[in-house]
Amino acid sequence: MSNRVVLVTGAARGLGAVIATQFHRAGYRVAIGDIALDSAEALARDLSADGSTACALHLDVTSKDAFEVARDTLFARWGRIDALVNNAGASKVVPVMEITGEQFDQVINVNLRSVLFGCQVFGQYFAGNGTGRIVNIASLAGQNGGSATGAHYAAAKGGVITLTKVFARDLGAAGVTVNAISPGPMDLPIVHESVPADKLKAVIAGIPAGKLGSADYVADVTVMLAAENAWFANGACWDVNGGLFMR
Numbered sequence: 002m003s004n005r006v007v008l009v010t011g012a013a014r015g016l017g018a019v020i021a022t023q024f025h026r027a028g029y030r031v032a033i034g035d036i037a038l039d040s041a042e043a044l045a046r047d048l049s050a051d052g053s054t055a056c057a058l059h060l061d062v063t064s065k066d067a068f069e070v071a072r073d074t075l076f077a078r079w080g081r082i083d084a085l086v087n088n089a090g091a092s093k094v095v096p097v098m099e100i101t102g103e104q105f106d107q108v109i110n111v112n113l114r115s116v117l118f119g120c121q122v123f124g125q126y127f128a129g130n131g132t133g134r135i136v137n138i139a140s141l142a143g144q145n146g147g148s149a150t151g152a153h154y155a156a157a158k159g160g161v162i163t164l165t166k167v168f169a170r171d172l173g174a175a176g177v178t179v180n181a182i183s184p185g186p187m188d189l190p191i192v193h194e195s196v197p198a199d200k201l202k203a204v205i206a207g208i209p210a211g212k213l214g215s216a217d218y219v220a221d222v223t224v225m226l227a228a229e230n231a232w233f234a235n236g237a238c239w240d241v242n243g244g245l246f247m248r
């Protein structure tokens with residue numbers, strides 16, 4: 002695996018940082034794409050002090066041009082790209098009846114437009130190579146309508162699962178796979194920052210597993226879906242929700 006290259010979006014912190022670290026441990030050269038460039042650079046330095054196996058890229062996932070620049074920059078640096086993880090996401094909880102058009106568009110842009118552009122730009126590049134892996138980080142909210150995260154976020158994540166299938170079908174014959182992972186609430190900074198402690202206690206009490214999910218495990222699954230031998234897994238959605246939602 003030592004030559005493989007992956008770009009992880011939104012990897013400056015949270016789940017993306019854990020995913021980037023796990024890829025690095027698996028022997029990948031890792032690009033950390035984020036709008037938070039300072040934190041992305043700090044993680045890249047932690048992983049690879051001389052920059053030979055990890056680098057930071059400024060990448061705003063709401064822009065198709067930015068994905069094209071990231072692809073070209075990465076190719077110029079390491080001469081190949083094998084996998085893309087569309088992980089960047091964001092939401093601000095607003096009651097459904099109060100979501101403005103602007104708020105809706107903003108959340109859709111970061112969580113869904115991003116996946117459209119990432120899959121278009123990297124899907125085309127991978128198809129040209131006859132191989133490639135895309136993993137989209139969706140959410141339980143996209144499957145069950147969500148609870149704590151907002152209707153715009155839930156709608157966007159439902160769209161991520163649908164786009165995953167569309168791109169999987171479109172790119173499959175070219176040797177490219179596109180899969181999604183739908184985590185439930187995980188033990189990550191954003192959950193502790195955005196959910197009040199008493200509400201979080203109630204959320205955890207409602208999870209059959211009795212605790213928040215592990216980012217390490219989601220990262221392991223991401224690495225597994227990006228492996229060369231994962232070519233028969235395509236258009237799937239891997240649920241990691243502690244038994245909160247079964248289908």
Ligand SMILES: NC(=O)c1ccc[n+]([C@@H]2O[C@H](COP(=O)([O-])OP(=O)(O)OC[C@H]3O[C@@H](n4cnc5c(N)ncnc54)[C@H](O)[C@@H]3O)[C@@H](O)[C@H]2O)c1
Pocket residue numbers: 010011012013014015016017034035036037060061062063088089090091111138139140141183184185186187188189190191192
């Ligand atoms: N935390 C959870 O419990 C949970 C559950 C299900 C799904 N997810 C999904 O996992 C992914 C990561 O979540 P997290 O908990 O690490 O969130 P987080 O807010 O901690 O990290 C998100 C990262 O995305 C970056 N980002 C935001 N907007 C961006 C943009 N326009 N371009 C590039 N980067 C941008 C941020 O700078 C940040 O580094 C998201 O897609 C989220 O929806 C998280």
